[in-house]
Amino acid sequence: MKLKYSQSMVHYLFLVLILLVVQISQLQAAATVKYLPGFEGPLPFHLETGYVGVGEEEKRQLFYYFIKSESDPENDPLILWLTGGPGCSSFNGVVYEIGPLYYKQKKYNGSLPTLGVTPYSWTKVASIIFLEQPVNTGFSYGTTLEAMNVIDVDACKHTYEFLLKWLVDHPEFSSNNFYMAGDSYSGIVIPRIVQLISDGIEAGNKPLINLKGYLLGNPLTFTEEKNFMMPFLHGMGIIPSDLYQSLVQNCKGEYREDFAPTNAQCTQNLNIVDELLENINDQHVLEPSCGSETELRMPFPSKLRGRRRSLEESSISSKCYGHLVDRHDLSNHWANDPRVQKALNVRKGTVDHWARCRQNGIKETYTFTSMDSISYHVNLSSKGYRSLIYSGDHDMGVPFQSTEAWITSLNYSITDSWRQWTVSGQVAGYTRSYSNKMTFATVKQGAGHVAPEYKREECFNMFKRWISHNPL
Incomplete structure (x- = not known):
């Protein structure tokens, strides 16, 4: 069966087609x-x-x-x-x-x-x-x-x-x-x-x-990548030499979050490092820590273990204005x-x-x-x-x-x-x-x-x- 369209209907369909193309x-x-x-x-x-x-x-x-x-x-x-x-x-x-x-x-x-x-x-x-x-x-x-x-x-x-x-x-x-x-x-x-x-x-x-x-x-x-954080922190004066030497000796160069320490001394050292990293700007260690905006543009944070205090919990927010x-x-x-x-x-x-x-x-x-x-x-x-x-x-x-x-x-x-x-x-x-x-x-x-x-x-x-x- 053939369908018949009026001239006005053809004109309408043509306009719709043009509008779609546009x-x-x-x-x-x-x-x-x-x-x-x-x-x-x-x-x-x-x-x-x-x-x-x-x-x-x-x-x-x-x-x-x-x-x-x-x-x-x-x-x-x-x-x-x-x-x-x-x-x-x-x-x-x-x-x-x-x-x-x-x-x-x-x-x-x-x-x-x-x-x-x-x-x-x-x-x-x-x-x-x-x-x-x-x-x-x-x-x-x-x-x-x-x-x-x-x-x-x-x-x-x-x-x-x-x-x-x-x-x-x-x-x-x-x-x-x-x-x-x-x-x-x-x-x-x-x-x-x-x-x-x-x-x-x-x-x-x-x-x-x-x-x-x-x-x-x-x-x-x-x-x-994170295994190189420790020599960086030592070189920046964030962790002292005795702690760094203990980390090298007891953690054997492994500091990643997914690394399970094999001895209590390594675990203790890493916990100390986390405390020393509180309110340290991940992206720039010389700059103030200014909350979530300082998070690295990476799929993981740069802390080692534990929880870093947020900007609201810290006392340095006035430094960030x-x-x-x-x-x-x-x-x-x-x-x-x-x-x-x-x-x-x-x-x-x-x-x-x-x-x-x-x-x-x-x-x-x-x-x-x-x-x-x-x-x-x-x-x-x-x-x-x-x-x-x-x-x-x-x-x-x-x-x-x-x-x-x-x-x-x-x-x-x-x-x-x-x-x-x-x-x-x-x-x-x-x-x-x-x-x-x-x-x-x-x-x-x-x-x-x-x-x-x-x-x-x-x-x-x-x-x-x-x-x-x-x-x-």
Whole structure:
């Protein structure tokens, strides 16, 4: 039986189809952002925001901020940046670490926080995609409850899929030198992602990516990371020499939470250490302890055993006014403002509440399968990719000793001996390079777990020199 439609019905169905096409195109399209609430005047750089659907039926929608190089975007490198956590928004990178923005005020006063621009943005010499990954991070979301759950291996695949799709939509960047970059927990996933990209290149996946290497800051790398906390604490003067010697003798170098001490003296020593670590800032041992905002952007706390007192229980909260805890709080007020979300082209109703770091919530939806990425470094080194590994030298959770240890374990010959690197005539840190094209650098003068957050000028100079193939 043939169905007959009136001309008006055909016209109506055609209009519905057109509206659906328009809605789908709008859903998929990225948008240029010229103005941001809290920033005076037009943005002095090119900012694009958008979503890319990944995974089965694109049920996971990953949000990103893209800032084009302010120098020579046609030829400057392209960087894909992942903030740690997992569950920490890539907006951290935009406003607190390596991006062009910063909050002018130090403490929330009830009005919309105000933004300024910094001269030390890595976008001065590179185009950077700041990706909200995994799903349930920042403004990224899943369209179903099932899509909100993700395994770390799949999260890496989603990032690779994102990159391929993004380059299809931005073919003008497909020939630019490409690097992955990130900090903290990203030290576990980025080497895996770089491996996926490398494998895809060898398989001929399109578009071809001009992969050159990767950068990692204070990267979580292997499960024995905490065993290097004790020499760090001893060197920082947090534990005395006699206690340190007793720990070495009785605990045999094992200090992890999952380690069961074999003697009472080791247990007693570890309990003493926990007491000495009360109200010590995990991310920066020289800074005040300011509550939950000082938690490491990693899937575990840096304490050894026992319970650390909260900010409310301590007597030092007055030391924190105007400090990182307040500056971090500014982003929560700013990003949850409806005017800001409209300007950023955030899809209404997709995220109930934006959080700078959603670590507690993401623990229920994110599955860890491996906490060791050393084998990926070995394989990537064999393929000739460049890497820069840097450490803020006052970070307790991923101390520079542990990073130096796993790099040394790769057993590559030294091509540039341990030496100072300087900025503005001052020592900014120490560095060493290896025959596998890996450079290790410490950032001193008070750099913590997220080194660029404390030392923007120094880290910008470090990046600019390295990305240009110049010695630090």
